[in-house]
Amino acid sequence: MTPLTTLFGVVMNLPERPMRWAQGRLREGRLGWVFVAPNLAVFALFSFLPVAIDIYYALTGGTALLPSERPYVGAENFSSLLVCDNYFDADSCRRDVFWHGIWNTLRFVVFQVGLMLSLSLVTALVLNRKIIGRGFFRAAFFYPVLLSPVVVALIWKWILQREGVLNAGFASVGAAPVNWLLDANWAFFWSVFVSIWAHMGFYTLILLAGLQAIPAEVHEAASMDATPPFRHFRKITLPLLMPNLLVVLVLGLIRAVQMFDEVYVLTGGGPGTATTFIVQYIYKTGFADQVRQYGLAAAASLLLAFVLLGLTLVQLKGMRRGA
Amino acid sequence: MFRSLIAATLALAAGLSAAQAADIRVACYSDGNECEATAELSARFMKENPDINVVIDKMAYTAILESLPVQLAGGNGPDVARVTLFGTVAKYFLDLTPYLKDPAYWETNFGGSLSWMRKDAADKGIYGLATQMTVTGPIVNKSLFDQASVAIPGPKATWDDWAAAAQKVAKATGTPYGMAWDRSGHRFAGPAISYGAKYFNADGSLAVVDDGFKAMATRLIGWANDGTFEKDVWASAGGGSYRDAFNEFANGKIAVYLSGSWQVTRLQKQIGDAFDWVVAGNPCGPAACSGMPGGAGFVAFKGTKHPKEVARWLEWLASAPVYAEWMSMTSNIPGHAGLQKGGVTYHLTPAGNAAIKAFSANAPAISPVAYKLVGSPLSGSIYTASAERISQAMSGQITTDQAFARVTQDLADAAAAARK
Structure with missing residues (x-):
């Protein structure tokens, strides 16, 4: 036995006595808490405490940053956000920009997640086949994921602005330029498009991993039975890919609800409020306006948190059902 | 022996501590080269004053707007910062009066800018030093006007005259738009005041949306819709975010650009000999021919x-x-004040020198309403609400009347939040 292994043995045996003592005193059931205590402390500090602070700010008013200087206002911030003559018409609401943010976010989630899921699935199916240059295409689809969201947005801004690359292309064939970011519908379309372009590679990768995890024998058996391709996809590939699809769906939903950086740089939330999403409203209210309404921003962020919590619960339920 | 060693160590430590220079951290943003020039001068100051170490931290203007108030509230702010919207951080200002050798010199020479840093008329504190005075005004692409054979409107011409002339130039020269303004409620306020906007009641309370404000906002939206005014700069952005139209002007895409004196260095540097440009007098309205004053200053903070x-x-x-x-x-x-009468020699091109002179000449015509607006603690909120809601109306999302109602509501909310 070398001195090093002896030393190692001594060090490894050091916790034995205190652990025996703790086991005796706390019994087995409670001992688990000792092991998770460090993690719980980290969670408490970096997750639970910020949530508690957020709740405190949502229940207080004024413009002071320090909690001790903020007056208690109860549910005033929530009620101010929720006052509306007609919830389907954001302009009838007292906080119209908040409601425009809500509706834009919902619209964005439906289009962006739906399209991204479909395109990622198609891309993964294609990239799973033995095609020429498969490695190149896999890298090419994944490449935008490596770019910073700000870089992505700036690249597309250069392409889409009035004097941008796209309009230069139009001009070269004699077509009239289009103000892509000045028209509300086009600005929204490009927000969805750019976001899909930037993130699709990541979700494609998850689905590709799922496709490759399906045992080859299953496909072989289907081929031997001469199963038509669409039936093969619907009855074999899709059910076996479902856990991955669920992960992609929930991750995509959460990311879409939280959308801010790319669209903020690309359109600034405009024209008007056509691409203002809920997170931009929170940022503007709490950090960009001259009179900072931290309480209002905190209340809006709590409402957003409830939505995200709901989505997470859906994911958990779906995963349990899948298991 | 041991005692004397301890004594020597303590003496050395005391000496080192005395010799250590006091660090002054300065949060600075540049319109042109303000931070670089300040750093260059401060290096000379530090040679003359080795007990002080001035550190200039250059940052983006938005960082000053958005992060500085949070840093100060958290007690982690710099000693000094270059600020434009003084009201945002006024509660953290340090009154330098007790530390100044000659406060009267400051009152005599910097009286105008000192009042912007003060909370109200009763406040007599000296909180900082103006790093510049600014005046807004129209910058004209003279080459385009010459090419179109359109005369640049004269000193008493109204904004309507200017819009018509700019549109004529654009049509004659195939320029995309006649006119553009920086996307800013501050820039909008000068023309609005010229058309009679008062912004405040006689008792000092806010009354932003009046006939003058409506008259100019309606005109601006109309110009954007008929193609006289470049809509992109205002309508393609969201919220009250600032966007300048500098590049559009520098690239010869507009004939008239409403901006301010802080652009002179950039203008002469980026335009060079590409075309001739001049600064004109501020266009008139029924009430005034006013631009907007402004300025930035180095202010000291209590936390230093x-x-x-x-x-x-x-x-x-x-x-x-x-x-x-x-x-x-x-x-x-x-x-x-002393140097405003010609005590500064600029190292500019002839166009740059003429521009500075023209901007300075616009200063006496600035309306008292404009000074009052700039000094208001809610000026930033007024600018934000104006830019945001007029942009929404410009993009057709809301009507002009809805925009006016929203400006009033936004400012009532901001004022209520600021009172709590």
């Missing part, structure tokens, strides 16, 4: 551990010879 040193540094920068050199280096209009 070195108030005496901060005062010494600012006092040195404020001394007439240094201040004149500073203004010359940055090509800014001085905030120093």
Whole structure:
């Protein structure tokens, strides 16, 4: 036995006595808490405490940053956000920009997640086949994921602005330029498009991993039975890919609800409020306006948190059902 | 032996501590080269004052707007910062009066800018040093006007006259738009005041949306819709975010650009010989021919551990010879009353020199309403609400009347939140 292994043995045996003592005193059931205590402390500090602070700010008013200087206002911030003559018409609401943010976010989630899921699935199916240059295409689809969201947005801004690359292309064939970011519908379309372009590679990768995890024998058996391709996809590939699809769906939903950086740089939330999403409203209210309404921003962020919590619960339920 | 060793160590430590320079951290943003010029001058100051170490932290303007208030509230702010919207951080200002050798010099020479940093008329504190005075005004692409054979409107011409002339130039020269303004409620306020906007009631309470404000906002939206005004700059952005139209002007895409004196260095640098440009007098309305005053200043904060040193540094920068050199280096209009009468020699091109002169000549026509607006603690909220809601109306999302109602509501909310 070398001195090093002896030393190692001594060090490894050091916790034995205190652990025996703790086991005796706390019994087995409670001992688990000792092991998770460090993690719980980290969670408490970096997750639970910020949530508690957020709740405190949502229940207080004024413009002071320090909690001790903020007056208690109860549910005033929530009620101010929720006052509306007609919830389907954001302009009838007292906080119209908040409601425009809500509706834009919902619209964005439906289009962006739906399209991204479909395109990622198609891309993964294609990239799973033995095609020429498969490695190149896999890298090419994944490449935008490596770019910073700000870089992505700036690249597309250069392409889409009035004097941008796209309009230069139009001009070269004699077509009239289009103000892509000045028209509300086009600005929204490009927000969805750019976001899909930037993130699709990541979700494609998850689905590709799922496709490759399906045992080859299953496909072989289907081929031997001469199963038509669409039936093969619907009855074999899709059910076996479902856990991955669920992960992609929930991750995509959460990311879409939280959308801010790319669209903020690309359109600034405009024209008007056509691409203002809920997170931009929170940022503007709490950090960009001259009179900072931290309480209002905190209340809006709590409402957003409830939505995200709901989505997470859906994911958990779906995963349990899948298991 | 041991005792004397301890004594020597303590003496050395005390000596080191005395010799250690006091760090003054300055949060600075540049319109042109303000931070670089300040750093260059401060290096000379530090040679003369080895007990003070001035550190200039250059940052983006948005960082000053958005992060500085949070840093100060959290007690982690810098000693000094270059600020434009003084009301945002006024509660953290340090009154330098007790630390200044000659407060009367400041009152005499910087009285105008000092009042913007003060909370109200009763406040007599000296909180900082103006790093520049700014005046807004129209910058004209003279080459395009010459090419179109359209005369640049004269001193009493109204905004309507200017819009018509700019549109004529655009049509004649195939330029995309006649006119563009920076996307800013501050820039909008000058023309609005000229058309009779008062912004405040006689008792000082807010009354932003009046006939004058409506008259100019309606005109602006109309110009954007008929193609006279470049809609992109205002309508394609969201919220109240600032966006300038500098590149559009520098690229020869517009004939008339409403901006301000802080652009002179950029204009002469980026346009060069590409075309001739001039600064004109502010267009008129029924009430005035007003632009907007403005300025930035280095303000000291209560959290500083070195108030005496901060005062010494600012006092040195404020001394007439240094201040004149500073203004010359940055090509800014001085905030120093004595130097405003011609005490600064600028190293600019003839166009740049003429522009500075023209902007300075616009200053006497500035309406008292404009000064009151700039000094209001809610000025930033007024600018934000104006830009945001007029942009929404411009993009057709809401009607002009809805925009007016929203400006009033936004400002009532901001004022209520600020009161709590």
